[in-house]
Each structure stands twice: as structure tokens, then as C-alpha cells.
Amino acid sequence: MDQKPSLNLSVWDADREKEFIKISEDLGVSDPISARIIGEQGQEFRLELGSIKEEGTGTLTGALRFNADSSLDLPVAGDWVLVTKLSGEEYLIHKVLPRRSLLVRKTKGETLKPDPICANMDRIFLLQGLDGDFQPRRLERTLIQIWESKATPVVVLTKKDLYLEKEEELREKIEIVRKSCPGVEVFSVSNHRREGLEELEMFWKDGSTSAFIGSSGVGKSSLLNLLIGERIRSVNEVRESDSKGRHTTTNRWMFRLDSGAWILDTPGMREIQLWSDGSGLEETFPEIFEEASNCRFQDCSHISEPDCGVKLAIDSGKISEERFKSYLKLKRELERTANLSSPNSVEFREQKAKWKSIHKEQKRMQQQRDRERYR
Ligand SMILES: Nc1nc2c(ncn2[C@@H]2O[C@H](COP(=O)(O)OP(=O)(O)OP(=O)(O)O)[C@@H](O)[C@H]2O)c(=O)[nH]1
Ligand SMILES: [Zn+2]
Numbered sequence: 001m002d003q004k005p006s007l008n009l010s011v012w013d014a015d016r017e018k019e020f021i022k023i024s025e026d027l028g029v030s031d032p033i034s035a036r037i038i039g040e041q042g043q044e045f046r047l048e049l050g051s052i053k054e055e056g057t058g059t060l061t062g063a064l065r066f067n068a069d070s071s072l073d074l075p076v077a078g079d080w081v082l083v084t085k086l087s088g089e090e091y092l093i094h095k096v097l098p099r100r101s102l103l104v105r106k107t108k109g110e111t112l113k114p115d116p117i118c119a120n121m122d123r124i125f126l127l128q129g130l131d132g133d134f135q136p137r138r139l140e141r142t143l144i145q146i147w148e149s150k151a152t153p154v155v156v157l158t159k160k161d162l163y164l165e166k167e168e169e170l171r172e173k174i175e176i177v178r179k180s181c182p183g184v185e186v187f188s189v190s191n192h193r194r195e196g197l198e199e200l201e202m203f204w205k206d207g208s209t210s211a212f213i214g215s216s217g218v219g220k221s222s223l224l225n226l227l228i229g230e231r232i233r234s235v236n237e238v239r240e241s242d243s244k245g246r247h248t249t250t251n252r253w254m255f256r257l258d259s260g261a262w263i264l265d266t267p268g269m270r271e272i273q274l275w276s277d278g279s280g281l282e283e284t285f286p287e288i289f290e291e292a293s294n295c296r297f298q299d300c301s302h303i304s305e306p307d308c309g310v311k312l313a314i315d316s317g318k319i320s321e322e323r324f325k326s327y328l329k330l331k332r333e334l335e336r337t338a339n340l341s342s343p344n345s346v347e348f349r350e351q352k353a354k355w356k357s358i359h360k361e362q363k364r365m366q367q368q369r370d371r372e373r374y375r
Contacts, residue, residue: 009100009151010120010209010262012036012050016080016097023095029084035091037079037119038254038262045075046253047083047091056089064094071116072104077252077264078119078209103149103211106275112337114275118211118252118264121151123203127214127223130159130173130188136180137326140284142213142272143181144330147280151211153184154203158219161190179320182286191222204261209254216268224265228255277352278334285327287319303328 012034024032035058039046045058058081060074068074075081075096083091099119107113118124124146128139139155146153157177163170170188178186189196203210204227212220254264282289292300294309302310302324313319 009122010078011207012080019097020080020082023082023097027082027094029082029094031084032094033083033085033091034097035081035083035093037075037077037081040075040077040252042251045093047081047093049083049091050080054089056083056091058083058091058093060093064096070114072102072114074116076102076116076119077254077266078121078211078262080120101150103145103151103213104275105145105269106273106337108273112275117213117266120209121149121211121264122208123154123210124149124151125154125156125210125212127156127158127212127218127220128177129215129218130157130170131162133215133218134173136177137322138271139177139180140323140326141274141330143184143284144276144280145272145274147283148276153181155181155184155186156200156223157186157188158223159190159192160188160195161193180323180326183283189219189223191219191226194226197223197226204257204259204263207260209262209264211264211266213266213269215270218268220265220268224255224263227257227263229258274330274334274337276334277338278331281327281331281334284330285323287313288324288327291319 016034020032020034034050035047035056036050037045037058038048038055043059047056047058048054049056058075064074073096075093079099080097081093082095082097083093086092096119101121102119103117103121103124104114105117107115126139126142126146128134128136134157143153155177157174160170163173174186174188187196187199189200212224214220252264252266254262256262288302288310291309291313292302294312295302295305296307297305300308300310302308310319310324314321314324
């Protein structure tokens with residue numbers, strides 16, 4: 001069968017059910033319920049209860065909070081969790097189920113601590129404005145992190161209405177971005193003129209879960225408003241009033257479209273601090289890794305070695321000089337963080353290794369599912 005398997009990093013399926021049963025048994029809790037984190041505000045989480053599709057509010061059990069090795073063990077938007085009912089619509093969150101994708105950045109500052117942003121996203125839409133926000137080099141940095149998350153990146157350039165009289169310039173800019181994101185689909189939209197939205201619609205038809213990320217003011221909320229057909233602000237007000245009228249600043253909310261797809265709106269982040277072991281470099285700079293196979297030395301740094309395939313490709317124009325510079329800069333930054341001589345760098349390697357082995361197992365299970373499905 002040539003039909004591609006649909007994305008299923010987000011959905012509740014038989015494997016999640018199995019994991020859920022296993023974790024329930026391990027924890028020994030009675031009446032466990034599965035739920036998804038659809039909103040975060042401070043210590044409180046908004047939940048959608050798996051089986052009944054109702055919403056509730058969740059707080060962490062003391063055990064989950066105190067036994068957490070790092071913030072990676074605590075829930076984030078998109079997570080599937082095991083909860084028990086307290087009373088009314090209040091629930092206790094006992095455990096985060098294994099994740100199939102996880103977007104993480106490094107917390108600001110010199111320490112190497114992870115700051116998870118969202119989990120179990122099928123796609124992550126990276127929005128960049130065609131106004132003063134425009135900076136293709138910054139996309140490469142975030143793409144490293146998205147590729148490592150295991151979600152599929154999609155780039156959306158916003159505010160194309162600013163180029164109504166300058167179509168040639170617009171085309172050039174889009175072309176520059178395409179070259180900075182090989183293997184990634186690139187779209188351009190105008191929220192003000194409602195242009196370019198139809199091309200994106202295919203992404204919300206499959207009941208998938210996506211996140212919008214990008215600088216503040218790039219137009220994430222405006223685009224979401226168009227997609228859900230109502231003002232997000234008013235949606236938040238409704239939600240705040242049904243969580244007992246408490247007025248807190250909302251951090252991250254997921255919104256359900258009519259098609260059943262979920263979209264997570266995140267607060268603006270201009271530049272993502274890398275929490276990466278460099279594995280996303282290859283997907284972000286595929287042309288460099290491809291040419292590196294022609295280098296004489298396997299560990300060639302493509303700087304001063306003889307018979308360097310990458311240098312040859314730069315000389316012949318096959319690899320752009322700019323892209324190569326950007327690659328080197330990001331690689332050096334990654335090497336610096338990985339070498340930070342703090343206990344955190346040990347923690348970093350451990351956490352990364354843990355996440356990788358979980359993902360390997362997920363991938364194996366996925367392949368098995370696909371084999372069974374398409375047999
Ligand atoms: N010209 C133009 N302006 C837009 C477009 N989309 C949004 N804007 C404007 O950009 C500003 C920010 O839009 P938002 O949708 O609030 O941006 P955001 O990404 O949600 O910002 P944060 O919530 O701060 O992360 C507003 O003044 C919008 O009117 C667009 O397509 N074209
Ligand atoms: Zn080389």
C-alpha cells in the first residue's frame with residue numbers, strides 16, 4: 001500500500017492504553033483516568049479527560065513533584081497523564097505517560113537546565129514575520145530543536161500583506177527562507193488579508209496536534225483566531241470563569257478546531273536557547289552532512305583539512321557560504337554547552353540519553369504498528 005501512515009505522535013491509541021494500564025498497576029491507584037494537558041497556568045493544569053471529553057483542573061501529587069529528577073518529569077501542554085478524581089472537576093495528576101515528541105529549550109543563563117515547552121506534538125509551526133522580525137538565520141537555530149523534538153517542523157512567514165507593492169522582494173525573501181530550511185515546507189500568510197490560509201488547512205484535517213511558536217507579535221494569536229473563528233481572549237475568559245473565576249495569566253493553551261485538530265498557542269520567544277546534543281544539526285543542514293561523506297577524513301572539521309568534500313562544495317557553489325558559517329556557529333555553540341563543566345552537563349547527557357532510549361523504543365513500536373497495519 002502506498003498510502004503514508006498518518007501522524008500519530010499525539011493520539012491516544014492501543015500502545016498508550018497499554019502504557020497507561022502498566023503505570024496504573026505500578027502506582028497501585030484506584031480508578032485511574034487518562035487525561036491530556038490542554039492548558040498550563042502556574043501550578044495548575046487544564047485537562048481534557050480522555051474517555052468523557054470533559055474538561056477539568058489538575059494539580060500534581062506531592063510524589064510526582066518531589067520525585068521529579070528535573071522539569072522533564074513534570075507535565076507540559078500536550079502531555080498524556082494519569083489522573084484520579086478529587087472532587088467536582090478537580091483532579092490529581094500522578095504521572096506523565098511516555099512522550100512521543102518533546103520540544104525542549106535550555107533555560108536562560110549559564111546553567112544547563114532543560115525547559116520543556118510542549119509534548120506529543122505532531123507538527124510544530126515556526127512562525128516568522130516578514131517585517132522587522134525577519135531573520136532566516138534564527139530559523140536554523142530553532143529548527144535544530146524542533147527536529148530533535150521528533151515533531152515535523154513547518155515554517156510560516158506572516159504579514160505578507162506588507163509586500164503588496166513589492167512582489168519581487170517577497171519572492172526573494174521566501175526563496176532565502178526555503179534555502180535555509182531544506183526539507184521543511186515553507187508557507188507565507190497574511191492574517192489581515194486572510195491570504196495563504198487554505199494552503200495550511202490540510203494540516204488540520206487529520207485530527208493532529210500542532211504548536212505555534214515564534215517571536216512575540218509574529219501573529220500566532222491572530223492566525224489562531226482566524227482558524228477557530230472566535231477571539232482567543234474571549235476563549236480564555238470563558239475558561240478562566242469556569243475555573244472558578246480565578247484570573248491568572250495564562251501561559252499555554254491548546255485550542256480545538258472544528259476538525260478535531262488541536263493547536264497550542266505559546267507565548268512569544270524570540271530566540272531559543274539550545275538544549276541539544278547536536279543530533280538535530282544533520283536534519284537542519286542536510287547538504288553539509290551529505291557532502292561531508294566525500295571528505296578524506298571521517299572527523300573532518302571542514303576548515304583546514306585536505307580533500308574536504310564540504311570545502312569543494314562551497315567552492316563550486318553547491319553549499320552556500322552563509323549556510324556553512326551558520327552551521328559552524330551553531331555547532332560551536334553546541335560544543336560549548338555540552339562541555340560546560342558543571343554537574344548539569346552530566347544531568348544533560350543523562351536526560352538526553354533517557355529521552356533518546358524512550359524514543360528509540362517508540363520508533364520500534366511505531367514500525368511494528370505500521371507493519372501490522374499495512375500487511
Ligand atoms: N500587517 C500584518 N500585521 C499582522 C498580521 N497578523 C498579525 N498582525 C499584527 O501583529 C500584532 C501581533 O499579533 P498577535 O497575533 O498578537 O501576535 P502573537 O504572535 O500572538 O504575539 P504574542 O502573543 O505576544 O506572542 C498585532 O498588532 C496584529 O494586528 C498580518 O498578517 N499582517
Ligand atoms: Zn571536510
